[in-house]
Amino acid sequence: MTGTGSTVQPRGLARRLLAANAWLVYGFFYAPILVLIALSFNENRLVGVWRGFTLDWYAQMAANTAVLRAVRSSLIVAAASTVVATVLGTAAALSLERFRFRGRRAFDALLYLPVIVPDVTMAVMLLLFFVRVADAMFVVSGAQVRLGLTTITLSHVAFNISFVAIVVRARLAGMDPTLEEAAADLYAGRWQTFRRVTLPQMTPGVLGGALLALTLSLDDVVITSFVSGPGSTTLPVYVFGLVRRGVTPLINAVSTAMLVASMALVLASVLLQRRRGPA
Amino acid sequence: MAVCVSSTCDRDWNDQPALRKQIRPAMSATAVDLSDVSKRFDDVNAVDHVDLAIRDGEFFSLLGPSGCGKTTTLRMIAGLEFPTEGRISIFGDEMGLRPPNMRPVNTVFQSYALFPHMTVSDNVAFGLQMRRLDRREIRRRVGDALELVQLTGRERRRPNQLSGGQQQRVALARALVNEPKVLLLDEPLGALDLKLRQAMQLELKDLQTRVGITFVYVTHDQEEALTMSDRIGVMDAGRLLQVGVPEEIYERPTSPMVAEFIGDTNLLPATVKADGQIELVGGQIVGADITASPGAEIMVTLRPERLHIVDADGSFPDGHNAIDGTVARRVYLGNAVTYGILAGNVTLRVRVRNAPGQRQFDVGRRVQVHWAGDAAVLVERG
Numbered sequence: 177m178t179g180t181g182s183t184v185q186p187r188g189l190a191r192r193l194l195a196a197n198a199w200l201v202y203g204f205f206y207a208p209i210l211v212l213i214a215l216s217f218n219e220n221r222l223v224g225v226w227r228g229f230t231l232d233w234y235a236q237m238a239a240n241t242a243v244l245r246a247v248r249s250s251l252i253v254a255a256a257s258t259v260v261a262t263v264l265g266t267a268a269a270l271s272l273e274r275f276r277f278r279g280r281r282a283f284d285a286l287l288y289l290p291v292i293v294p295d296v297t298m299a300v301m302l303l304l305f306f307v308r309v310a311d312a313m314f315v316v317s318g319a320q321v322r323l324g325l326t327t328i329t330l331s332h333v334a335f336n337i338s339f340v341a342i343v344v345r346a347r348l349a350g351m352d353p354t355l356e357e358a359a360a361d362l363y364a365g366r367w368q369t370f371r372r373v374t375l376p377q378m379t380p381g382v383l384g385g386a387l388l389a390l391t392l393s394l395d396d397v398v399i400t401s402f403v404s405g406p407g408s409t410t411l412p413v414y415v416f417g418l419v420r421r422g423v424t425p426l427i428n429a430v431s432t433a434m435l436v437a438s439m440a441l442v443l444a445s446v447l448l449q450r451r452r453g454p455a
Numbered sequence: 456m457a458v459c460v461s462s463t464c465d466r467d468w469n470d471q472p473a474l475r476k477q478i479r480p481a482m483s484a485t486a487v488d489l490s491d492v493s494k495r496f497d498d499v500n501a502v503d504h505v506d507l508a509i510r511d512g513e514f515f516s517l518l519g520p521s522g523c524g525k526t527t528t529l530r531m532i533a534g535l536e537f538p539t540e541g542r543i544s545i546f547g548d549e550m551g552l553r554p555p556n557m558r559p560v561n562t563v564f565q566s567y568a569l570f571p572h573m574t575v576s577d578n579v580a581f582g583l584q585m586r587r588l589d590r591r592e593i594r595r596r597v598g599d600a601l602e603l604v605q606l607t608g609r610e611r612r613r614p615n616q617l618s619g620g621q622q623q624r625v626a627l628a629r630a631l632v633n634e635p636k637v638l639l640l641d642e643p644l645g646a647l648d649l650k651l652r653q654a655m656q657l658e659l660k661d662l663q664t665r666v667g668i669t670f671v672y673v674t675h676d677q678e679e680a681l682t683m684s685d686r687i688g689v690m691d692a693g694r695l696l697q698v699g700v701p702e703e704i705y706e707r708p709t710s711p712m713v714a715e716f717i718g719d720t721n722l723l724p725a726t727v728k729a730d731g732q733i734e735l736v737g738g739q740i741v742g743a744d745i746t747a748s749p750g751a752e753i754m755v756t757l758r759p760e761r762l763h764i765v766d767a768d769g770s771f772p773d774g775h776n777a778i779d780g781t782v783a784r785r786v787y788l789g790n791a792v793t794y795g796i797l798a799g800n801v802t803l804r805v806r807v808r809n810a811p812g813q814r815q816f817d818v819g820r821r822v823q824v825h826w827a828g829d830a831a832v833l834v835e836r837g
Contacts, residue, residue, distance in 0.1 A: 357535050358568035360555040362582035362629070376572045
């Protein structure tokens with residue numbers, strides 16, 4: 177065997193087949209992305225036919241107030257829902273991992289529901305819920321509750337709590353519970369134990385959960401389009417609307433910008449974690 | 456790692472007044488007092504009515520098989536568990552439901568429980584920081600503690616960059632730096648390999664003598680307990696069976712469990728006859744150094760190294776007891792040979808030193824096993 181270490185290296189035909197498979201999978205992943213990016217620089221209005229290089233579509237995008245408004249809405253919703261969902265999801269994960277209480281199992285099972293329920297179902301039930309609440313609010317206080325950024329944010333919080341809780345729980349489950357006992361043994365009170373030992377230990381999980389929440393919020397089309405009102409369109413919903421009116425390279429330019437932004441986000445979080453050193 | 460034996464160690468020691476052994480009156484005060492302490496988990500009696508007084512400055516070991524309640528007892532002293540019944544006092548102070556951070560004890564955990572996101576010196580400083588000591592005082596004491604466990608120069612390392620033995624010593628420094636009144640150790644050497652463990656045993660004992668802090672040490676390793684302890688408490692199934700100095704525990708066990716758990720032994724069921732003689736179940740009459748009331752059902756414990764073998768027609772000293780038997784098994788151990796001698800319906804294990812001129816025996820040979828009268832110890836049948 178020519179392999180290093182203790183891993184068994186596949187040989188001959190098996191090795192070549194595995195390599196081919198890897199190339200196919202990566203091609204399947206990245207070829208569409210490359211096509212998308214390339215065509216965003218296409219001079220032709222018809223997306224599929226290459227005519228020459230231009231930055232016009234990016235200029236158009238930057239000048240398009242509808243796009244910019246949608247970007248702004250997306251960022252507000254994503255930031256707000258990520259913060260709220262991360263705090264609540266982390267709290268839920270802590271209570272499920274660290275405490276025994278009545279109804280813990282039921283709570284545990286119910287927490288996974290938003291992950292399992294199809295987006296459309298979730299969207300319909302949230303819409304009905306908001307309409308009912310709006311009616312009730314109007315009857316009780318006369319206040320008008322309209323669909324808009326607030327309802328979108330609340331909806332994103334609703335499904336993101338589950339994802340954050342799952343990620344944070346996985347981290348907590350792998351943490352040695354005697355660390356907290358050791359902190360208590362070394363004169364730390366409950367709050368000090370949490371701040372100095374538990375929180376730093378689960379930070380990678382919390383960051384991972386927050387990143388997931390942010391991505392899911394920026395991505396969501398189905399739920400958002402149900403609970404959004406006039407003037408509160410997020411970027412993915414806007415792009416979806418554009419596509420229905422015919423695909424232009426403007427869409428490619430917008431998508432490429434989104435791609436670059438989300439890659440920058442992931443890169444930043446990786447760098448952040450690396451600087452903190454291995455946990 | 457060097458076991459501290461030279462005079463340089465003493466000089467190092469004198470440079471550390473904060474940790475220097477206090478001159479104290481003869482060991483008399485009680486450091487930890489357990490009074491009728493029980494702990495139930497659901498239906499299991501993890502600790503069952505334990506009474507125990509651990510003296511100030513002693514190295515006390517709680518010894519027993521896994522699940523015997525020794526770790527639970529230690530955790531109750533630390534405040535990580537609370538007794539279902541009974542009281543625990545530390546230097547006369549009743550602990551009640553006082554949480555661990557309010558108790559004058561520190562613990563060295565079995566898994567070390569070092570904080571992985573902190574450096575070695577941050578780990579050691581943690582307890583002092585929580586007690587809000589002056590920054591310079593903390594730095595000085597952390598330095599002293601790391602010097603004490605010979606880890607100077609490793610301050611900025613993370614726990615995962617250290618070997619098991621080094622992690623163990625960080626855990627020790629992290630506890631000792633707080634100058635606890637009692638140090639609790641939960642099988643701290645369990646994860647180390649044999650050579651390192653033996654070196655650490657001597658080092659720990661040496662350290663304890665120097666700092667003069669009461670050590671409560673939990674272990675399932677009887678050799679470890681015998682090596683280090685001033686006194687040993689043997690536990691089984693939640694009950695404290697016997698407390699005594701190592702010699703007492705080994706030479707005069709009061710129950711079959713203790714006899715069997717500490718070292719190797721032959722346990723033979725017997726009865727006390729009307730004339731005070733002791734009759735083994737096989738019908739053999741033997742002598743022993745303790746008398747028991749007639750009719751009592753007892754056990755006789757015979758340590759393999761106290762038994763001797765001679766030929767079937769050989770002679771042995773007056774006053775020795777003897778049983779006829781056949782060599783059924785012979786195991787060569789290098790420094791000794793152990794025999795299984797079939798005598799009636801029991802097999803006696805006999806350990807014979809492998810010394811020049813020492814006669815050895817082949818399997819199948821008819822022999823006599825003999826022992827001095829005081830080699831056999833009676834214990835109550837458990």
